[in-house]
Amino acid sequence: MLPPVQRLLELADAGGAARRWPRAALTDALRRELAGLRQALLDHEECELPDGPGIVALAEAALAARAAPALRPVLNATGIVIHTNLGRAPLAAEAVQAASDAARRGCDLEYDLQTGRRGPRAPGIEALLRTLTGAEAGMAVNNNAAAMLLALTALAAPGEVIVSRGELVEIGGGFRIPDIIQQGGARLVEVGSTNRTRVADYAAAITPATRMLLKVHQSNFAMVGFTEAASLAELAALSRSHGLLLMDDLGSGTLSPLPNGLAMLEPTVAQSIAAGSDVVAFSGDKLLGGPQAGLLAGRAEAIDRLRRHPLMRALRLDKMTLAALDATLRLHADPARAHSAVPVLRMLAQTEPVLQARAERLCALLSAHCEADVEHSVGHAGGGALPGQSIASRAANIRVPGLSADALARMLRAQHPAVVGRIHADRLLLDVLTLSDDDLPCVVEAVRAAIP
């Protein structure tokens, strides 16, 4: 038999739960638990029922779960630098400060402090994008998907967009190039084959309805072997001779050349502009290392049409993101500074001796609580950047007698902040590629708290 609510409230009084939660919320939570148990009884007649204190504990757990913040901090020990599920790029200290300042007070978001009148929205971002990319104009929207949607809607719809069959990619989370073209109101024209597309294939597909040639970074996979793709320069010449627009979806996009010999592997936005792209779209929170944003750089006439499009109002950025983006872009203005101050670039710039030393320090600190050994490991840029490119790293392989790697991983994920590592061949690895020296004490504390 289930106890009545009144009896459960008495138990809550005796057990201290009544001091921890407001009366009305506790009563409500107890009623919900009872309703759930009644339903369970109806569904399967011989289910096992918790006792009175057990029901109070369930109600308390439900209240705690509801009171917890929707986002919990995570220490990224996965070795994946730009981890989309963990919030992509960690921000530079300068960007965090700028976002916080913008959040706390007013700012000149759309206000000209010289004249005291309404002004354009954060014009400084456009000036920075011009300097950093060599483009005539630039702008920022909610994310790269929004940038693509806006550009296809404003510049290509209802006409045709030609894309190579090798570039009709799915980025993840259901974002597929054919879908976004359709959503933008344009018509996709596929050319070439999966592994080989030549500029002549594009040329043969041009009709009076063609508006745009679209090149898409393959992002999360690499094609090797018998492959061929038209270069941006060839496509630029073709689109110019037919009065079309050439858009390059660079995906991650880098502004500063990457450190550690990775520079050759990702084209910079400036290279795309120099090769003749009319519009380049890229993310703010991938290799750029800033907040979630979609950036567009390109010809003044095209960018101006995007800026004036009614969709722009729905896709625009808020003041905190603009402040963080502005601070990040200003760091990129000095590449040497960017490599040390932008966390994504700093992580990618780490040498093996630095990683080895950090892993040794982590293992030494952990040895008070569990078994820990340094292992060679393999990290990745993530975020669709540098596909197929592994990064030599080091990890702490941690073990607790009697606990499986899965169980230990689950216990670390339950800590505050949660620690998310990587399971490899039944071993739990905490990769130091994505941890800073300052993170180590927090990781050690989480391990200490997690072990029963």
Ligand SMILES: *Cc1c(COP(=O)(O)O)cnc(C)c1O
């Ligand atoms: C990541 C990516 C996108 C989507 O960017 P978001 O900023 O996540 O919206 C689009 N195209 C390519 C090629 C990408 O790599």
